[in-house]
Amino acid sequence: MGKLPNSTVTAEILEEDVRLTRYEICEACEISVQQLTEFIEEGLVDAGGRGPDEWQFHVTSLRRIRFAKSIRRDLGVNTAGAALALDLLDRIDALKQKLRQLEP
Amino acid sequence: MKFKDYYRVMGLDRDATQSDIKRAYRTLARKYHPDVSVEADAEARFKEVGEAYAVLRDPEKRAAYDQLGAGFKSGQDFRPPPDWDQGFEFHRDFSGAGASEFSDFFESLFGHGARGFAGSGGRDFSLRGQDTHAKIVIDLEDAYHGRTRNFSLKHTDIGADGRPRVQVRNLKVRIPPGVCAGQHIRLARQGSVGVGKGEAGDLYLEVEFNPHPFYHLEGKDIYLDLPVAPWEAALGATIEVPTPKGAVKLKIPPNSQAGRRLRLKGRGLPGKDAGDMIAILKIVTPPASGDAGKAAYRAFAEAFEFSPRDSLRG
Numbered sequence: 001m002g003k004l005p006n007s008t009v010t011a012e013i014l015e016e017d018v019r020l021t022r023y024e025i026c027e028a029c030e031i032s033v034q035q036l037t038e039f040i041e042e043g044l045v046d047a048g049g050r051g052p053d054e055w056q057f058h059v060t061s062l063r064r065i066r067f068a069k070s071i072r073r074d075l076g077v078n079t080a081g082a083a084l085a086l087d088l089l090d091r092i093d094a095l096k097q098k099l100r101q102l103e104p
Numbered sequence: 105m106k107f108k109d110y111y112r113v114m115g116l117d118r119d120a121t122q123s124d125i126k127r128a129y130r131t132l133a134r135k136y137h138p139d140v141s142v143e144a145d146a147e148a149r150f151k152e153v154g155e156a157y158a159v160l161r162d163p164e165k166r167a168a169y170d171q172l173g174a175g176f177k178s179g180q181d182f183r184p185p186p187d188w189d190q191g192f193e194f195h196r197d198f199s200g201a202g203a204s205e206f207s208d209f210f211e212s213l214f215g216h217g218a219r220g221f222a223g224s225g226g227r228d229f230s231l232r233g234q235d236t237h238a239k240i241v242i243d244l245e246d247a248y249h250g251r252t253r254n255f256s257l258k259h260t261d262i263g264a265d266g267r268p269r270v271q272v273r274n275l276k277v278r279i280p281p282g283v284c285a286g287q288h289i290r291l292a293r294q295g296s297v298g299v300g301k302g303e304a305g306d307l308y309l310e311v312e313f314n315p316h317p318f319y320h321l322e323g324k325d326i327y328l329d330l331p332v333a334p335w336e337a338a339l340g341a342t343i344e345v346p347t348p349k350g351a352v353k354l355k356i357p358p359n360s361q362a363g364r365r366l367r368l369k370g371r372g373l374p375g376k377d378a379g380d381m382i383a384i385l386k387i388v389t390p391p392a393s394g395d396a397g398k399a400a401y402r403a404f405a406e407a408f409e410f411s412p413r414d415s416l417r418g
Contacts, residue, residue: 008252008276011289011309015376028308059288062308070139074150076130085140097322 019048019056029065036065044068044083108209109178110156110169118170122161129157155210165214172213184212240289240309242279244316244326247373248348250281277309282375284324285313319348324379325372331388332356337364347371347381354383362387 020028026036033052040047040055045064048056067089068082077085111118114128136143136150143149159165176182206214240255255275275291283289291307313321320327330345340358344351347368354366364385372379392401 008278009291010278011280011283011291013280013283014288014290014308024306028306062288063286063310066310067139071137074137075133089140100320100322100327 014059016059018059020059020061022047022052022055022057025057025061025065028062029069031065031069038079039065039068042079042083044079044086105182105208105212107173107176107178107180107182108152108156108207109173109176110159112178113152113156114160116160120160122163125157125160129153129161152207155206158206159210159214169213182209239312240277241312241314242283243314244319244321245348246279247283247311247313247321248281250279252276252278282324282373282378283311284373284379285311285321287311318346321373324375324377326379326381328381328383329386330354330366330383331386332360334387334389337361337385337387345383356385360385 022033022036025031026033031039036045037052039045045057045061048054064086067086068079071077071082071085072079111120114125114132116124116128120128132153133150135141136146136153138147138150141150159169172184242251242253245251246253253276255277256272277289277291279289288308288310291309318328320329326348328345332341332343335341336343336356337360338358340360341356342353343356345354345368349371352368352371354368356366362385366383366385368381368383370378371381390397392398
């Protein structure tokens with residue numbers, strides 16, 4: 001594997017309405033299409049309904065997939081468990097936000 | 105270097121069984137895993153626990169470690185005596201943790217530079233490497249004004265010699281104004297190098313903010329706890345309030361209570377749908393020090409018919 005040069009790069013903010021293709025997701029998260037398919041089947045990420053060639057992913061899928069990979073590897077959790085963990089963490093975040101708004 | 109007491113790290117006795125060790129690891133890994141932990145030093149503790157487990161779970165390494173470390177205490181100065189590992193043969197097994205993440209202590213005993221190390225051709229590595237460049241941590245001011253910052257991305261891969269090596273890449277990243285926490289930024293063609301003449305892929309970084317001493321960010325809105333004196337809240341006042349763009353004058357309406365929210369439109373993170381700043385009033389009272397202070401408070405109390413705990417009665 002070659003070495004990439006040091007450089008200045010301009011970042012592009014991925015806004016809410018940006019959708020990523022399955023190739024972009026697989027590359028960004030370093031997973032295979034098979035693994036991505038498994039994640040979709042378990043409901044961990046949403047592929048937008050249609051067939052594999054037309055899969056579209058919301059930007060939030062990046063974080064969800066990376067998290068699932070990380071806890072699968074480090075904590076021995078299977079995909080279904082990772083999906084549950086993500087849902088619970090989302091719930092915790094929502095509660096934390098509510099708490100902050102209610103604090104005087 | 106300092107001796108590391110792996111048993112202490114994992115909260116185990118020296119006669120712990122393999123099943124005790126595995127159980128301890130699972131519990132501690134869940135507690136300190138950076139993605140789920142709420143502990144302050146989660147990442148450091150997670151690495152420490154992972155390293156301890158890597159040694160104690162492997163009967164060969166554990167036996168060598170027990171023999172070597174019998175007389176040592178955690179933190180004591182330590183150097184492995186020559187030939188300490190005579191008769192031991194360690195197999196290279198780095199599954200579960202990036203080789204680059206082990207401490208100097210571990211490396212001196214079990215690292216690929218140590219003697220008595222039998223390689224297995226480097227086929228069975230499962231390296232953790234890419235996660236270190238999934239997130240970048242920036243300050244709120246960077247998100248507000250946009251800024252060019254230097255970042256080092258660490259990447260572990262297999263070198264030409266078959267051993268893991270850490271590659272560090274330095275990038276100057278221009279962060280556009282208006283990015284909010286949890287958003288991703290895309291750096292075109294900074295991802296994995298393409299094969300042959302293929303173009304490099306894109307690199308995606310998740311944005312996380314350093315905690316700010318007084319601003320709190322939620323989405324694009326900036327929250328500020330705004331301390332005011334009781335007379336400012338009661339009588340109203342025009343006060344100076346900091347914003348990332350500079351201080352502004354804010355009018356506190358009379359008869360304001362604690363918790364009142366004052367919205368400064370458009371003073372949150374900039375962008376297509378710019379956020380607001382929301383100042384939440386916090387009433388702070390001066391200490392009743394000295395005779396004048398106490399007298400002032402007594403006069404204050406006597407000036408009102410006030411029952412603050414009415415809401416608690418029946």
